[in-house]
Amino acid sequence: MFIFPTLQAQESSFSLTGTTSDIKDGNWLYFQDLVNGGTLDSAEVKNNRFKFDTKLPEPRMWVMLHTKDRSKFVELWLQNKPMQFDASNKDFEEAEITGSISQLLVETVKAVYEDFDKISKAELRKRQEEFIKNNPNALISVRMLYEVSGKWGQETTGHYFKMFPEEIQDSALGKRILSILNNDNIPQLGEKYADFELPDRNGKKQKFSALTGKITLLQFWASTCEPSKMQNRELKKLYRKYKSEGLEIVAISRDTSKTDWIKSIEKDNLKWQHLSGLEGWEGQVFSNYGIKRTPSNYLINKEGRVVGRNLSDDELKENIKELLKN
Structure with a gap:
């Protein structure tokens, strides 16, 4: 803890x-x-x-x-x-x-991500770590740590979080990181996913484990979140291409309005599985998976183990292609 x-x-x-x-x-x-x-x-x-x-x-x-x-x-x-x-x-x-x-430090942060699509993941992480270590008194460092916490895991995130002074730790962003660090239920890379049950669009409860494929993308989104809808457009391409090979997508919405949720699914023609308790951020699945922003995702292999979290469109495509080879 x-x-x-x-x-x-x-x-x-x-x-x-x-x-x-x-x-x-x-x-x-x-x-x-x-x-x-x-x-x-x-x-x-x-x-x-x-x-x-x-x-x-x-x-x-x-x-x-x-x-x-x-x-x-x-x-x-x-x-x-x-x-x-x-x-x-x-x-x-x-x-x-x-x-x-x-x-x-705004311009310095921009430099961290400069040419991010042309450098290795290791180089980007090195830049992020150096920025946080060099600027522990800046709130903007906490935002950076929050954004990468899903990929870095609880242990590494906790290591860097301790570098911040009390005032920074107690900020709203700091408290969001703290809630992740104090949640022992969040599946880490290499661990088995946590099963759950939620209603589908017809109100029928579905178990996540019954919906998984050879490779499963657990996608967290909202009909009111524009970045979520932008990522959905890219997911449609991936789903069309790899569904026949074993890719499944299960989307969990933080919507509270069933009408808005279903309308968005139908309007954007999203063909994968959709579940929601319509409880917003307070939903138990959002809490158990440490989801504090949308879109967020977990990539799960055929053994049911987490192999990626909060992957970008390009990272998703690369990881899915690699997993399907095995």
Whole structure:
């Protein structure tokens, strides 16, 4: 178990003073919490200037700053200190933002993933590990660790999580990692999958073990998640190509509306197996598999062992082809 002390509530001294170049007076800008969801605060633009004096619920936060119609938006890494936003001579999305440790590291993070499709997995992991080790005081490092936790496993994720100071560990992103570390049910690479039972589209309960194929992709998604729907388009190609050779896909949705769930399946013509308890993030299967974002996936071989997690489209294709050779 990984248990860390809770950070005491802190008084925020955050502010964001900004300038824009093409937003009309009377328009409003909004902070959207990118971890917990919801709008944190809003500010009116006057003479291409605005200011937020938000009392942050956490000392450091990852948010999106956007106009009401979202025609202009940019991700921000907030810290409980005065920050500046300057888009007076630039596009809104290219604004110069200062005052936050994580914000200063945005370009460095981009460099980590530069040419990611041309370098080896080992080289990419080396870059990620070096970034996290070199920047333990930045919230953006926690996001990176969270995104790779499924591939790195609990032991390695816990090793790097211990490097973060208490304030970072206790952030919303940190707590998401902690929930993964404290969940002993999550199948790790090389381990047998955890069986479960959920209703299908007709309300009939189905056991996962009865739906698996020679190779099984356990896919977590949602009809309201655009990245999920984008990945579904790629999965359709893989399914058409490899179903006859033994590939099966079982999709678990975090939808809460049965109507939306079925409508999306039918509209996008998704032919594989679909299950859902319609319990959103609170579903037991989501919890037992440590799923904190969609899309997520587990690739399972014919022996029922996990051989991949959160694989990209190209990685899925490569792994499926290799597994089908055996």
